[in-house]
Amino acid sequence: MTTPLRLGIAGLGTVGAGVVKIVRQKADLLRERTGRPIEIVAVSARNRDTDRGVSLSDYAWEDDPVALARRDDVDVFVELMGGADGPAKAATEAALDSGTDVVTANKAMLAHHGQALAERAEAHDAILRFEAAVAGGIPVIKALTEGLAGNEITRVMGVMNGTCNYILTRMEGAGLTYQEAFDEADALGYLEADPELDVGGIDAGHKLALLSSIAFGTQVAFDAVELEGIGRVTIDDIRQAADMDFKIKLLGVCRMTGRGLEQRMAPCLVPASSPLGQLDGGTNMVVIEGDQVGQIVMRGAGAGEGPTASAVMGDVMDLARGFRVSTFGQSAGSLVAATPARTATPASFYLRMALADRPGALAKVATALGEAGISIDRMRQYGHSSDAAPVLIVTHKTTRGALDQAIEAMRATGVVRGEPVALRIERV
Amino acid sequence: MTTPLRLGIAGLGTVGAGVVKIVRQKADLLRERTGRPIEIVAVSARNRDTDRGVSLSDYAWEDDPVALARRDDVDVFVELMGGADGPAKAATEAALDSGTDVVTANKAMLAHHGQALAERAEAHDAILRFEAAVAGGIPVIKALTEGLAGNEITRVMGVMNGTCNYILTRMEGAGLTYQEAFDEADALGYLEADPELDVGGIDAGHKLALLSSIAFGTQVAFDAVELEGIGRVTIDDIRQAADMDFKIKLLGVCRMTGRGLEQRMAPCLVPASSPLGQLDGGTNMVVIEGDQVGQIVMRGAGAGEGPTASAVMGDVMDLARGFRVSTFGQSAGSLVAATPARTATPASFYLRMALADRPGALAKVATALGEAGISIDRMRQYGHSSDAAPVLIVTHKTTRGALDQAIEAMRATGVVRGEPVALRIERV
Numbered sequence: 107m108t109t110p111l112r113l114g115i116a117g118l119g120t121v122g123a124g125v126v127k128i129v130r131q132k133a134d135l136l137r138e139r140t141g142r143p144i145e146i147v148a149v150s151a152r153n154r155d156t157d158r159g160v161s162l163s164d165y166a167w168e169d170d171p172v173a174l175a176r177r178d179d180v181d182v183f184v185e186l187m188g189g190a191d192g193p194a195k196a197a198t199e200a201a202l203d204s205g206t207d208v209v210t211a212n213k214a215m216l217a218h219h220g221q222a223l224a225e226r227a228e229a230h231d232a233i234l235r236f237e238a239a240v241a242g243g244i245p246v247i248k249a250l251t252e253g254l255a256g257n258e259i260t261r262v263m264g265v266m267n268g269t270c271n272y273i274l275t276r277m278e279g280a281g282l283t284y285q286e287a288f289d290e291a292d293a294l295g296y297l298e299a300d301p302e303l304d305v306g307g308i309d310a311g312h313k314l315a316l317l318s319s320i321a322f323g324t325q326v327a328f329d330a331v332e333l334e335g336i337g338r339v340t341i342d343d344i345r346q347a348a349d350m351d352f353k354i355k356l357l358g359v360c361r362m363t364g365r366g367l368e369q370r371m372a373p374c375l376v377p378a379s380s381p382l383g384q385l386d387g388g389t390n391m392v393v394i395e396g397d398q399v400g401q402i403v404m405r406g407a408g409a410g411e412g413p414t415a416s417a418v419m420g421d422v423m424d425l426a427r428g429f430r431v432s433t434f435g436q437s438a439g440s441l442v443a444a445t446p447a448r449t450a451t452p453a454s455f456y457l458r459m460a461l462a463d464r465p466g467a468l469a470k471v472a473t474a475l476g477e478a479g480i481s482i483d484r485m486r487q488y489g490h491s492s493d494a495a496p497v498l499i500v501t502h503k504t505t506r507g508a509l510d511q512a513i514e515a516m517r518a519t520g521v522v523r524g525e526p527v528a529l530r531i532e533r534v
Numbered sequence: 535m536t537t538p539l540r541l542g543i544a545g546l547g548t549v550g551a552g553v554v555k556i557v558r559q560k561a562d563l564l565r566e567r568t569g570r571p572i573e574i575v576a577v578s579a580r581n582r583d584t585d586r587g588v589s590l591s592d593y594a595w596e597d598d599p600v601a602l603a604r605r606d607d608v609d610v611f612v613e614l615m616g617g618a619d620g621p622a623k624a625a626t627e628a629a630l631d632s633g634t635d636v637v638t639a640n641k642a643m644l645a646h647h648g649q650a651l652a653e654r655a656e657a658h659d660a661i662l663r664f665e666a667a668v669a670g671g672i673p674v675i676k677a678l679t680e681g682l683a684g685n686e687i688t689r690v691m692g693v694m695n696g697t698c699n700y701i702l703t704r705m706e707g708a709g710l711t712y713q714e715a716f717d718e719a720d721a722l723g724y725l726e727a728d729p730e731l732d733v734g735g736i737d738a739g740h741k742l743a744l745l746s747s748i749a750f751g752t753q754v755a756f757d758a759v760e761l762e763g764i765g766r767v768t769i770d771d772i773r774q775a776a777d778m779d780f781k782i783k784l785l786g787v788c789r790m791t792g793r794g795l796e797q798r799m800a801p802c803l804v805p806a807s808s809p810l811g812q813l814d815g816g817t818n819m820v821v822i823e824g825d826q827v828g829q830i831v832m833r834g835a836g837a838g839e840g841p842t843a844s845a846v847m848g849d850v851m852d853l854a855r856g857f858r859v860s861t862f863g864q865s866a867g868s869l870v871a872a873t874p875a876r877t878a879t880p881a882s883f884y885l886r887m888a889l890a891d892r893p894g895a896l897a898k899v900a901t902a903l904g905e906a907g908i909s910i911d912r913m914r915q916y917g918h919s920s921d922a923a924p925v926l927i928v929t930h931k932t933t934r935g936a937l938d939q940a941i942e943a944m945r946a947t948g949v950v951r952g953e954p955v956a957l958r959i960e961r962v
Contacts, residue, residue: 128684128826138751138864139683237681243827245681252855253665253673255567256556256847323566381833384812398556398840398847399671405809405831412826419684419826427680429857436566 110143111426112179116171116197117186118151121211121238123158124415125184125422130160136419140426150174175201182207182425184418190214198223198234205230209421211238211414217312220319220326221441224433234433235421240313241266241390243413244406245420250320250394251435257396259321261361263534267310268388268408269296270336270356274373275386278344278353284337296388306335310358311371317392318360318369320435323442327369330446334372338527343458346498347375347529352456353383357532366447374532375456381405382534393534452503453533454483459516459526460494461487467521468497474519478512480504494523506530538571539854540607544599544625545614546579549639549666551586552843553612553850558588564847568854578602603629610635610853612846618642626651626662633658637849639666639842645740648747648754649869652861662861663849668741669694669818671841672834673848678748678822679863685824687749689789691962695738696816696836697724698764698784702801703814706772706781712765724816734763738786739799745820746788746797748863751870755797758874762800766955771886774926775803775957780884781811785960794875802960803884809833810962821962880931881961882911887944887954888922889915895949896925902947906940908932922951934958 113129115122129136129146136144148166150173168174175183175197183201185208187194194215201208202223210216216223216236227234237247241264250259265271269291276287288305291297296304303309315328336356347354352375360369376382381403385391390408395401407413424431434441461467468487475482483500501509509528516522541557543550557564557574564572576594578601596602603611603625611629613636615622622643629636630651638644644651644664655662665675669692678687693699697719704715716733719725724732731737743756764784775782780803788797804810809831813819818836823829835841852859862869889895896915903910911928929937937956944950 124826132684132686135686136684138868141860141865243682244830245677248676248681249673252852252857253676253848254671254844255851256560256564256844258560258563381809381812384807384809396844398552398844400835400838400841402672403831403833405833407828410828413828416682416684416824416826420681423683424680427857427859429680429855431855432569437569440566 108142110145111422112145112147112181113184113422114148114174114177114180115146115184115186116150116174117188118149118158119186120411121414121418122151122186123160124411125186125418126160126162128415128419136423140423142426144422144426147179148174148177171197172200175206176204180206182209182422184422185210185212188212188214190218195219199226202226202230202232202234205232207233207425209235209418209425211236211418213239213309213312213316217315217326217328220316220434221438224438227433228438233425233430235424236316237421238414238417240316241392242406242408242410243416244390244392244404245417246392246404247320248420249402249404250317251431254394254396254399254402255435257398259394259396261359261395262317262321262392263382264314264317264358264390264392265355265382265385266313266358266390266392266408267304267356268390269304270310271385272296272388273305274336274339274344274354274356277341278348281341283341284339305337307333307356307371310356314358314360314369314371318367319441321360322362322367322444323436323440324367324444325441327444327446330367331369331371332448336373338525339373343527343529346458347456348378351378352376352531353378354529355382355385357382359532361451363447363451366445368447368451372530374530376532376534380534448507452505454503454531455501455509456529456531457499457501457526459497460523461497462521462523463493463495470519470521471497471516474512474515475501477515478508480508480512536570538573540573540575540609541612541850542576542602542605542608543574543612543614544578544602545616546577546586547614548839549842549846550579550614551588552839553614553846554588554590556843556847564851568851570854572850572854575607576602576605599625600628603634604632608634610637610850612850613638613640616640616642618646623647627654630654630658630660630662633660635661635853637663637846637853639664639846641667641737641740641744645743645754645756648744648862649866652866655861656866661853661858663852664744665849666842666845668744669820670834670836670838671844672818672820672832673845674820674832675748676848677830677832678745679859682822682824682827682830683863685826687822687824689787689823690745690749690820691810692742692745692786692818692820693783693810693813694741694786694818694820694836695732695784696818697732698738699813700724700816701733702764702767702772702782702784705769706776709769711769712767733765735761735784735799738784742786742788742797742799746795747869749788750790750795750872751864751868752795752872753869755872755874758795759797759799760876764801767801771955771957774886775884776806778928779806780804780959781806782957783810783813785810787960789879791875791879794873796875796879800958802958804960804962808962876935880933882931882959883929883937884957884959885927885929885954887925888951889925890949890951891921891923898947898949899925899944902940902943903929905943906936908936908940
């Protein structure tokens with residue numbers, strides 16, 4: 107295995123340029139560790155003339171990433187263009203069809219087309235790896251697919267969108283409103299072009315769908331992820347949670363239950379003293395629970411040139427070493443289509459709403475909860491100046507379904523103003 | 535690759551029995567994930583008749599682990615006997631000499647003979663893996679060898695002896711003396727037969743030596759690890775540290791410096807709010823810092839049947855998948871003999887001593903520090919009833935060498951009673 111491993115890199119943004127730099131500057135280290143040289147033979151990007159801080163003159167240039175993916179002299183096609191469809195998908199398919207291995211950081215593409223791509227890879231005896239697509243530099247795909255492969259995984263949780271965690275941390279630490287923290291993140295360039303990908307939980311939901319496929323041997327089912335963004339979390343919610351020793355995090359949770367596969371990405375309350383509760387700023391954390399290993403917590407940078415390029419290189423070096431592993435950790439044909447279990451696991455909920463300031467309003471809310479079989483752990487009504495009284499309720503364990511039914515019933519009484527906020531209290 | 539992978543397991547204590555259970559009970563899962571059956575063909579242990587809670591009647595029995603290691607029908611020899619030398623080493627060598635792959639949990643054997651075993655493995659085209667030897671169920675060897683292989687590693691730190699962390703946590707939380715906490719750990723069965731392996735830092739030092747070999751491409755050099763146990767940490771040290779927002783942990787640190795390789799396993803002060811500072815009880819944590827990825831933190835159970843068996847199975851399943859990787863992440867011949875750098879990196883130190891209660895004693899201590907070029911960040915002398923006054927000093931940055939020199943000078947003045955305690959304040 108002293109023949110070089112030849113890369114073709116499509117997409118030369120921050121991460122692509124970072125990968126080029128590592129391959130150029132660490133050639134000796136990479137050869138020492140994998141036993142063979144790793145070389146770039148060709149690159150592709152939208153604009154050839156952009157200054158990327160690294161020389162590309164040694165490499166063939168392809169305007170068309172599909173042509174790059176089909177080159178005979180490319181052993182590994184490194185896809186760093188992004189986008190669920192379009193050129194990224196076309197080029198990835200072209201590479202796999204040619205029997206060329208693919209390393210990608212493209213969570214959207216895999217979340218939407220993971221099963222089809224995994225089948226395609228297998229049909230052509232090609233490998234498709236995506237460590238960089240989930241939690242940046244944290245080698246969590248490897249841990250789940252390989253290191254913990256002897257476990258039945260019972261639950262995977264993750265804070266996997268640094269921008270959301272930054273916004274929530276700033277709201278808490280600096281007392282900013284959601285909008286102020288959002289604007290700050292925007293000014294710092296933390297937000298995607300479509301901010302809803304971040305704050306709507308979509309980006310993090312993509313990552314969760316990939317993790318749950320590996321964890322439970324199921325076909326990627328992003329559409330089955332219950333998604334809820336952070337846009338309705340207020341500074342009051344954060345303060346109320348803190349009063350009870352909780353923090354609010356955009357938390358992804360997947361677990362297999364007797365009723366099917368639960369996948370949720372939603373703002374949750376987690377104990378302030380837990381590793382997840384202590385995670386501040388743009389850092390990511392993934393928690394994996396297995397029947398043998400108990401709980402493994404992994405923490406690190408979830409984005410950025412270095413961390414993401416590190417993850418891409420981990421995959422590339424595995425291929426240089428001759429590691430062949432199925433896309434989602436087992437053959438594509440053996441992945442089962444899981445039944446989504448929307449509201450399987452009971453939990454306590456944090457419920458905030460505004461009530462019309464008139465006699466009997468609170469009683470109607472309590473009645474609606476009682477009729478849905480939900481008992482109340484604590485309830486507070488706050489002083490107020492407007493005609494709507496803020497009310498906070500923490501329920502005992504119930505299901506999301508029962509809670510939604512109670513909220514519907516409350517609304518029907520006409521005493522609820524605006525939209526109640528219901529956040530799950532996750533045991534971590 | 536649908537031929538079975540055949541295991542021979544030597545050592546059927548808790549972990550060995552745990553591995554047998556996983557192979558028996560999860561046969562379908564293992565085959566699904568690796569693409570081939572994993573089977574046990576033969577086992578060996580000191581006593582055939584012990585009840586291990588799992589049937590062994592399907593497997594050939596070997597009284598002699600060396601004979602087991604040499605069997606033609608064994609593809610992977612799983613060494614779970616323990617001990618740096620003796621049967622474990624003889625059997626491991628026999629397996630490697632036969633070209634049989636080895637998976638082991640034996641940190642002592644690898645810390646003392648890692649380089650020779652890695653060379654032996656390579657000479658016979660055999661693979662030697664040891665995920666279970668470091669930090670129990672945390673897949674940290676894999677992360678360092680594979681996932682983060684694109685990084686130059688700058689520092690690795692770890693709390694890797696759960697017993698020591700348990701003792702320190704109990705001293706802090708319950709106000710126990712060292713001896714009381716030690717006795718409690720002993721009663722709970724947490725201590726090795728030779729407790730010095732735990733509380734002397736030796737067991738954790740073995741693990742650190744293995745991590746630094748992979749991190750820096752150096753030959754394992756356990757003898758070069760600066761070892762200091764937790765036996766001299768007092769409840770007062772823990773309280774003084776807490777007053778300054780620090781916790782005391784038995785922390786391993788390795789880093790490559792311009793003057794050579796630093797490897798230390800010693801009680802240190804770490805910020806109470808850091809992930810390492812927040813690590814309570816028997817849990818392990820490893821922190822890996824790389825030039826690309828920044829800081830990766832991994833946390834999980836460091837011992838026990840399930841976690842350790844999980845790590846063994848991770849290695850076994852890699853072999854079932856056909857992964858071939860050098861013992862320490864690069865060829866044995868390319869590992870360099872590192873110069874040990876005893877006192878390279880400066881730090882602040884926490885220094886506690888008892889002074890003779892006579893005029894000028896404190897001045898003599900301050901003078902000794904000044905003459906060694908060490909400036910004082912803070913200094914306190916406490917009220918006392920005996921004739922020795924407890925004094926606490928926190929220095930500004932200095933080297934351990936300068937500090938030792940100052941302590942020598944203090945002693946020469948005759949004002950110091952007993953042995954001063956000096957703990958490094960590690961920036962984490």
